Amino acid sequence: MPAWAEKVDTIPAQPGVYLLKDAGGKVIYVGKARNLRSRLRQYARGDDERCQVRFLLPKIASVETLVTANDKEALILENNLIKQYKPRYNIRLKDDKSYVSVKVTVQDPWPRILVTRRIVKDGSRYFGPYDSAASVRETLDTIRKVIPLRTCPDAVFRNRARPCLEYQIKRCLAPCCLPVDRELYQQYLREAILLLEGKSQQLVRQLTQQMERAAEELRFEDAARLRDRIRAIERTQERQQVMAHHGGDTDVWGMYREGGFLEVEVLFLRQGKLTSHQRYSLTDLEFPDEEILSMLLQQFYQGERFIPDEILIPVELDDSRTLEEWLSERKQQRVTIHRPQRGDKLRLVELARENAAQGFRQRQDASAQRQRMCAELARSLHLKRFPHRIECFDISNFQGRMAVGSQVTFIDGEPDKNEYRRYRIKTVHQSDDFAMMAEVLERRFARAKEEGVIPDLIVIDGGKGQLNVALEVLRSLGIDSVEAVGLAKDRVERNPHAVDLRHSEERVFLPGRKNPVILRRHSNALFLLQRIRDEAHRFAITYHRKLRTRERIRSLLDAIPGVGPVRRRRLLRQFGSVRRIREASIDELLEIPGITRVVAERIQAALRAAIPEPRPPSAEGTVPEEPLTAPTGAKTSSLEGD
Numbered sequence: 001m002p003a004w005a006e007k008v009d010t011i012p013a014q015p016g017v018y019l020l021k022d023a024g025g026k027v028i029y030v031g032k033a034r035n036l037r038s039r040l041r042q043y044a045r046g047d048d049e050r051c052q053v054r055f056l057l058p059k060i061a062s063v064e065t066l067v068t069a070n071d072k073e074a075l076i077l078e079n080n081l082i083k084q085y086k087p088r089y090n091i092r093l094k095d096d097k098s099y100v101s102v103k104v105t106v107q108d109p110w111p112r113i114l115v116t117r118r119i120v121k122d123g124s125r126y127f128g129p130y131d132s133a134a135s136v137r138e139t140l141d142t143i144r145k146v147i148p149l150r151t152c153p154d155a156v157f158r159n160r161a162r163p164c165l166e167y168q169i170k171r172c173l174a175p176c177c178l179p180v181d182r183e184l185y186q187q188y189l190r191e192a193i194l195l196l197e198g199k200s201q202q203l204v205r206q207l208t209q210q211m212e213r214a215a216e217e218l219r220f221e222d223a224a225r226l227r228d229r230i231r232a233i234e235r236t237q238e239r240q241q242v243m244a245h246h247g248g249d250t251d252v253w254g255m256y257r258e259g260g261f262l263e264v265e266v267l268f269l270r271q272g273k274l275t276s277h278q279r280y281s282l283t284d285l286e287f288p289d290e291e292i293l294s295m296l297l298q299q300f301y302q303g304e305r306f307i308p309d310e311i312l313i314p315v316e317l318d319d320s321r322t323l324e325e326w327l328s329e330r331k332q333q334r335v336t337i338h339r340p341q342r343g344d345k346l347r348l349v350e351l352a353r354e355n356a357a358q359g360f361r362q363r364q365d366a367s368a369q370r371q372r373m374c375a376e377l378a379r380s381l382h383l384k385r386f387p388h389r390i391e392c393f394d395i396s397n398f399q400g401r402m403a404v405g406s407q408v409t410f411i412d413g414e415p416d417k418n419e420y421r422r423y424r425i426k427t428v429h430q431s432d433d434f435a436m437m438a439e440v441l442e443r444r445f446a447r448a449k450e451e452g453v454i455p456d457l458i459v460i461d462g463g464k465g466q467l468n469v470a471l472e473v474l475r476s477l478g479i480d481s482v483e484a485v486g487l488a489k490d491r492v493e494r495n496p497h498a499v500d501l502r503h504s505e506e507r508v509f510l511p512g513r514k515n516p517v518i519l520r521r522h523s524n525a526l527f528l529l530q531r532i533r534d535e536a537h538r539f540a541i542t543y544h545r546k547l548r549t550r551e552r553i554r555s556l557l558d559a560i561p562g563v564g565p566v567r568r569r570r571l572l573r574q575f576g577s578v579r580r581i582r583e584a585s586i587d588e589l590l591e592i593p594g595i596t597r598v599v600a601e602r603i604q605a606a607l608r609a610a611i612p613e614p615r616p617p618s619a620e621g622t623v624p625e626e627p628l629t630a631p632t633g634a635k636t637s638s639l640e641g642d
């Protein structure tokens with residue numbers, strides 16, 4: 001019996017949280033229990049038949065327990081500890097970046113509505129998530145057409161001297177410059193929130209009453225405006241599918257499982273209408289469904305996420321009362337968690353399950369298709385090993401300056417962004433992409449030798465020259481298990497008699513072969529190689545642009561007399577970007593320690609001369625960052641391989 005198991009009887013028989021640690025003292029699992037002693041006894045005796053637990057057991061070297069006053073405290077503490085330690089064997093919901101939410105800055109004196117992918121605790125109200133920006137755009141378009149709230153960012157709002165186009169087209173009351181009745185603005189905000197909550201019928205009723213009143217009082221223009229607003233709202237209402245007739249806010253959870261693979265679907269019903277959904281894929285899970293679902297609910301509803309009145313779930317949970325209590329406290333309103341047995345609610349849970357199953361099948365199909373692509377690539381290029389892990393390298397620089405290298409990694413045909421790396425070229429100071437490629441590869445494979453993570457195949461953006469550089473680096477480091485190919489872009493074929501320009505095929509260079517291989521134009525193998533190469537190209541250019549922008553910011557500020565490195569850093573720390581410094585008022589600039597009025601005026605004059613005035617707000621409600629003007633003749637692209 002391991003040492004920790006011998007002391008299990010001394011653990012209090014109380015609710016709390018336990019931390020399982022490995023031999024290195026690393027927390028590998030955090031769990032909660034109503035009775036810590038009996039839960040850990042189960043572990044110690046090996047009573048727990050779950051594979052996951054059996055798998056965990058040999059790894060446990062020590063156990064730490066924390067007693068809590070009740071189950072709810074245990075739940076909150078467990079959540080916090082999972083966030084803190086990120087244990088290897090706990091489920092962690094990765095919030096997929098593809099989900100967007102709508103943020104209403106209710107804490108602002110003049111709130112605005114915008115789309116965001118980040119939920120932060122800043123006093124704003126969040127709605128969603130929505131599965132795509134397109135699905136949220138329709139709601140926001142309606143709001144912007146019928147409710148005149150500001151759309152500009154704070155920096156623009158603070159510094160406008162006159163209203164922008166939004167005011168001219170009657171989509172904003174222009175609180176930036178004009179005296180606007182705050183109560184009226186708040187009334188509009190409440191209307192917008194009703195729409196975001198899916199309570200459009202309630203809003204239509206309110207507006208209809210206002211319209212009738214306006215007509216009775218012979219204010220026909222107002223009545224016509226209200227009629228148009230009602231029609232616009234009704235048009236979007238027609239497109240929303242009614243799923244439940246009780247009309248509340250409900251999240252419906254569905255699960256589909258095949259062994260250790262689990263697909264989870266959450267349907268969001270707002271006022272009985274299906275407004276959006278979210279899907280999670282989890283692998284290598286052998287905990288029972290109820291344990292997984294309980295962990296998922298805890299993680300899903302923590303933070304600033306909207307909590308509905310009712311949560312429908314597919315399995316009974318031991319701790320559903322504790323979860324209800326926790327959620328009700330956070331929402332400050334009663335929240336119920338319910339596993340329906342019959343009727344409409346059961347059908348909703350089944351619908352969520354069907355969607356999860358569908359998602360699982362799609363994922364399996366996509367994964368099988370990616371495997372086919374990898375297999376075809378291996379066949380076409382006569383690779384010795386199956387290309388499970390492919391890494392692709394690219395270089396980007398501007399006349400040898402600010403040179404960067406990129407490494408993207410595809411695992412089984414799918415990008416793995418956690419494995420992307422970027423390199424600032426340190427040793428090459430002239431435009432020599434062979435030498436730059438050599439530096440990047442040397443750094444990558446020197447690390448690979450230490451960490452033992454070696455790709456099956458590397459793809460070099462370039463022709464024979466670049467490929468030879470790669471082979472030389474691998475040889476010099478004594479790595480012979482990695483295969484390498486070069487993918488050279490198509491070339492314009494010069495035929496003086498041809499009317500149109502013709503492009504040659506893309507060419508794949510293989511070690512030891514004089515002539516390149518030409519893969520069929522629409523083959524899976526070529527598609528995969530191009531996708532990987534384009535991703536490396538995009539990643540390199542993005543980094544290169546970032547460095548250039550940073551450099552340009554530095555030189556713009558450094559050229560202003562009185563702004564040295566310290567003040568420059570302070571300015572950037574306070575405002576975040578040159579765009580925002582440009583928008584800052586003199587008073588705001590004066591708040592920065594060390595900035596005098598003379599310097600503030602110089603900063604404002606220099607930046608306003610160098611950077612054009614922002615454009616009117618975009619449809620998404622944000623002003624896009626103006627690209628800083630590049631030096632004449634500047635070219636921001638990677639050096640082509642051939």
Ligand code: SF4
Pocket residue numbers: 149150151152156157160162163164165166167172173174175176177617
């Ligand atoms: S959107 Fe335009 S008019 Fe409205 S507050 Fe902003 S700058 Fe002023």
